[in-house]
Amino acid sequence: TKIHDQTLVRGTGGELHQIAEGDAPVLTTAQGAPVSDDQNTLKYGERGPSLIEDFHFREKIFHFDHERIPERVVHARGYGAHGYFETYKSLAKYTRADIFQRAGEKTPAFVRFSTVAGSKGSADLARDVRGFAVKLYTQEGNWDIVGNNIPVFFIQDAIKFPDIIHSVKPEPDRGFPQAQSAHDNFWDFISLTPESMHMVMWVMSDRAIPRSFRFMEGFGVHTFRFLNEKDESTFVKFIWKPKLGLQSVVWNEAVKINGADPDYHRRDLWNAIQAGDFPEWELCVQLFDQDFADSFDFDILDPTKLIPEEIIEPIPVGRLVLDRMPDNFFAETEQVAFMTQNVPPGIDFSNDPLLQGRNFSYLDTQLKRLGSTNFTHLPINAPKCPFHHFQQDGHMAMRNPVGRANYQPNSWGEGPRENPQRGFRSFRDEVEGPKVRLRAESFADHYSQARQFFISQTVHEQKHIAMALTFELSKVETPVIRERMISHLLNIDEGLAETVAEKLGMKDLPKPADAAITPRDDLPASDALSIIKN
Ligand code: HEM
Numbered sequence: 145t146k147i148h149d150q151t152l153v154r155g156t157g158g159e160l161h162q163i164a165e166g167d168a169p170v171l172t173t174a175q176g177a178p179v180s181d182d183q184n185t186l187k188y189g190e191r192g193p194s195l196i197e198d199f200h201f202r203e204k205i206f207h208f209d210h211e212r213i214p215e216r217v218v219h220a221r222g223y224g225a226h227g228y229f230e231t232y233k234s235l236a237k238y239t240r241a242d243i244f245q246r247a248g249e250k251t252p253a254f255v256r257f258s259t260v261a262g263s264k265g266s267a268d269l270a271r272d273v274r275g276f277a278v279k280l281y282t283q284e285g286n287w288d289i290v291g292n293n294i295p296v297f298f299i300q301d302a303i304k305f306p307d308i309i310h311s312v313k314p315e316p317d318r319g320f321p322q323a324q325s326a327h328d329n330f331w332d333f334i335s336l337t338p339e340s341m342h343m344v345m346w347v348m349s350d351r352a353i354p355r356s357f358r359f360m361e362g363f364g365v366h367t368f369r370f371l372n373e374k375d376e377s378t379f380v381k382f383i384w385k386p387k388l389g390l391q392s393v394v395w396n397e398a399v400k401i402n403g404a405d406p407d408y409h410r411r412d413l414w415n416a417i418q419a420g421d422f423p424e425w426e427l428c429v430q431l432f433d434q435d436f437a438d439s440f441d442f443d444i445l446d447p448t449k450l451i452p453e454e455i456i457e458p459i460p461v462g463r464l465v466l467d468r469m470p471d472n473f474f475a476e477t478e479q480v481a482f483m484t485q486n487v488p489p490g491i492d493f494s495n496d497p498l499l500q501g502r503n504f505s506y507l508d509t510q511l512k513r514l515g516s517t518n519f520t521h522l523p524i525n526a527p528k529c530p531f532h533h534f535q536q537d538g539h540m541a542m543r544n545p546v547g548r549a550n551y552q553p554n555s556w557g558e559g560p561r562e563n564p565q566r567g568f569r570s571f572r573d574e575v576e577g578p579k580v581r582l583r584a585e586s587f588a589d590h591y592s593q594a595r596q597f598f599i600s601q602t603v604h605e606q607k608h609i610a611m612a613l614t615f616e617l618s619k620v621e622t623p624v625i626r627e628r629m630i631s632h633l634l635n636i637d638e639g640l641a642e643t644v645a646e647k648l649g650m651k652d653l654p655k656p657a658d659a660a661i662t663p664r665d666d667l668p669a670s671d672a673l674s675i676i677k678n
Contacts, residue, residue: 150162151163151165155181155183155184156190157184159183159184160183161181161182161183173199173200173203173204174203174207175203177200179200182200185198185201186198186200186201213478213513213514213515214512214513215263215264216258216509216513217309217509217513218260218261218309219258219259219260219275219277220258220262220263220264220266221258221259221262221263221264221265221266221268222256222257222258222259222275222277222477223256223257223258223357223409223410223413223477224254224255224256224257224470224476224477224480225254225255225413225417225466225467225468225469225470226252226253226254226466226467226468226469226470226476227252227253227254227255227422227464227465227466227467227468228250228251228252228253228464228465228467229243229250229251229253229280229427229462229463229464230248230249230250230251230462230463230465231243231244231245231246231247231248231249231251231461231462232247232460232461232462232463233247233461234246234247235370235461236372236373237372238370238372238378238380238431239370239371239372239378239490239491240371240372240373240489240490241282241284241287241370241488241489241490241491242282242283242284242488242489242490243280243282243283243284243287243488244461244462244490251280251281251282251283252280252281252528253278253279253280253281253464253466254278254279254281254476254480254524255276255277255278255279255464255466256275256277256477256480256482257274257275257276257277257357257360257409257413258274258275258277259272259273259274259275260272260273260274260275260292260312261309261312261313262322263322266322266406267402267406268401268402268406268407268408268409268410269353269393269397269398269399269401269402269406269408269409270398270402271326271347271348271352271353271395271398271612271616272347272352273292273293273294273347273352274292274293274294274352274354274357274360275290275291275292275293276291276292276293276360276361276362276363276384277289277290277291277482278290278291278362278384278464279480279482279486281527281528281529282488282529283529284488284489284490284529284566285486285488285489285527285529285531285568286486286488286525286527287486287487287488287491288482288483288484288486288487289362289364289382290482290483290484290502290506291362291363291364291365291382291384292362292363292365293351293354293360293361293362293363294343294346294347294351294352294363295346295361295363295365295383295450296342296343296346296365296447296448296449296450296593297343297365297447297448297498298334298337298339298340298343298344298448299337299339299340299447299448299498300339300446300447300448300497300498300583300587301497301498301501301583302497302498302500302501302502302504302505303501304337305501305505307333308333308337308340310329311329311330311332311333311334312329312330312333315327315328315329326615326616326619326620327619327620328620328621328622328625331616331617331620331625331626331629332622332625334629335625335628335629335632336628338590338591338632338657338659338660339448339587339590340448340590341590341591341594341632341635341636342448342449342590342593342594342597343448344594345594345597345598345609345636346597348609348612348613348616349597349601349605349608349609349612350392350393350394350605350608351390351392352612353392353393353394353395353398354390354391354392354393354409355391355392355393356391356408356409356412356413356416357409357412357413357423358386358388358412358413358416358423359386359388359389359390359391359392360386360390361383361384361385361386361390362383362384362425363381363382363383363384364381364382364383365447365498366381366447366493366494366496366498366499367379367380367381367437367444367445367494367496368380368381368382368487368491368492368493368494369491369492369493369494369571370431370490370491370492371489371490371491371492371569371571372490375569375571375572377434377492377571378431378432378433379431379432379433379434379436379437379444379494380429380430380431380432381429381430381450381451382427382428382429383427383428383429383430383458384425384426384427384428384464385425385426385428385458385460386423386424386425387423387424387425387426387463388423388424394608395608395611395612395615413466413469414469417466417467417468417469418469422465422466422467423465423466424463424464424465424466425463425464426460426462426463426464427460427461427462427463427464428458428459428460428461429458429459429461430451430453430456430457430458430459431456431459432444432451432456436456440455441592441664441667442586442589442592442593443584443586443587444494445494445495445496445497445584445587446496446586446587447496447498447499448587448590448593449593450593452596452670453670454668454670475522475523475524476524479514479519479522479524479525480524480525481506481510481513481514481519481520481522481525482506483503483506483507483510484499484502484503484506485502485503485506485507487568488568489566489567489568489569492570492571495573495575515539516538516539516540517535517538517539518538518539518540518541518542518543521540521541521542521543532559532560533560534549534550534551534552534559534560536550545559547559588660588661589659589660589661589663589664590659590660590661591632591635591636591659591663592663592664592667593667594635594636595635595636595637595663595664595665595667596667596668596669596670597670598636598637598640599637599669600669600670606640609640610640610643610644610647613629613633613640613644614643614644614647614648617629617644617648618647618648626648626650627650627654628654628657629644630644630645630648630650630653630654631654631655631656631657632657634653634654634655634656634657635656635657635659635663636663641653
């Protein structure tokens with residue numbers, strides 16, 4: 145940053161005025177009127193009352209008073225960067241998505257990393273899931289992969305999302321703790337929600353305290369579908385693999401960093417990109433068909449389960465490079481609106497009940513947060529391909545239809561038309577059954593993959609999990625909640641349960657929690673789940 149020589153003129157009260165000269169633009173109001181004095185309000189006499197006629201003052205303060213918009217209800221603290229996605233080779237066999245047709249093609253991208261639970265001003269090294277949301281501005285519409293750095297989730301059905309989030313946010317009567325899972329409400333909810341056990345093991349692992357955004361994996365979590373030209377479906381899971389490998393800090397470091405530099409992750413990304421040290425990820429896909437889905441040990445619609453990488457190898461299909469910081473944090477990082485329902489032709493949803501619920505939630509929340517149905521008019525959210533529709537008006541409309549026709553069909557030869565060949569088509573999924581509010585029995589095994597994850601860890605990683613559970617549960621004041629958690633841990637790993645119970649000073653071990661399905665101990669440890677690889 146260059147410091148300019150500047151002419152400063154002293155005012156009658158000793159205040160300094162910086163006068164426009166040379167190339168410096170003249171300060172104006174938002175209506176464009178040049179401003180003569182930005183240091184003093186308009187008054188009756190030098191020491192008199194201020195005048196309501198002072199439109200410059202009123203406009204300036206009015207705008208300032210309205211600077212804050214609601215922070216995101218989750219993932220409030222985040223940091224974004226621009227870049228591009230480069231396609232390695234055509235995937236036309238599997239998908240007609242335009243982004244995957246031509247090797248070497250570059251697609252503009254914007255990524256926002258985040259923590260989930262803390263508010264906008266919370267510290268970067270909280271023990272928490274990290275959001276990994278990618279917007280790809282493809283030639284056939286924006287594609288958002290709104291993922292996390294953990295491949296599974298806490299709950300199986302979106303109807304439980306408000307509950308899990310309420311439980312992790314500050315308790316309503318006392319308004320704390322902030323951005324910490326270490327409290328009674330969170331562990332109360334978890335201990336009453338066996339489906340959370342797999343995710344909780346990941347959150348207690350070193351994955352939840354990454355060294356930097358640059359050393360994290362990203363996961364689309366849900367099973368999606370690729371659809372090719374013939375509308376044939378292949379199931380797909382999306383995984384981002386960092387070129388730099390995976391690294392985490394230890395809890396002791398995390399606590400110190402949070403105190404010394406709560407912006408640690410932001411600063412890291414800013415410094416790396418400014419230095420030209422551009423972080424890079426490979427997009428990998430796990431592809432499988434209906435026969436695999438039918439034969440796999442778990443339900444591929446269950447977002448608390450993953451498909452181990454030894455069973456289906458992730459295939460790299462392109463790379464993501466982040467090479468430019470936003471010009472303005474608010475305009476871009478704050479106003480970016482990710483939505484799981486943003487998919488281009490050739491990519492489709494599965495019936496995962498968490499994904500189906502998310503597809504409702506994100507549009508709804510963007511209207512609340514950004515305040516207008518026209519949030520797609522903001523440059524960060526607008527498609528970068530040609531787009532034409534008849535939506536009009538509303539607050540802050542900037543792209544109203546041009547001409548006479550704002551509907552179709554019309555007789556004026558104006559406006560856009562449908563395209564059955566190129567347009568988005570859903571997979572012709574055959575669904576039948578009674579209308580019920582029921583969870584499928586195929587979702588009922590809550591412990592086997594939690595155990596598989598734990599045994600996949602190295603000894604020191606397992607120790608970190610035991611220490612994290614001990615720390616977290618030691619903050620829980622209600623004995624029955626601690627006991628419930630130990631009874632779940634007994635179904636995951638007896639040694640782990642005993643270690644944590646002993647460290648918590650528990651005299652007797654509780655009985656293992658009732659399991660709907662006997663937890664399996666025949667699943668091999670999966671190398672692909674191990675944390676620190678380099
Ligand atoms: C925000 C991921 C489940 C509702 C986000 C963001 C990410 C994310 C990364 C931040 C986006 C950004 O950086 O702007 C996930 C993942 C989930 C999940 C991976 C499970 C696999 C859910 C569910 C719901 C939900 C089940 C609701 C039913 C929201 C809302 C926001 C959000 C309301 C705030 C969006 C905003 O204000 O811009 N989620 N989420 N999420 N998520 Fe989720």
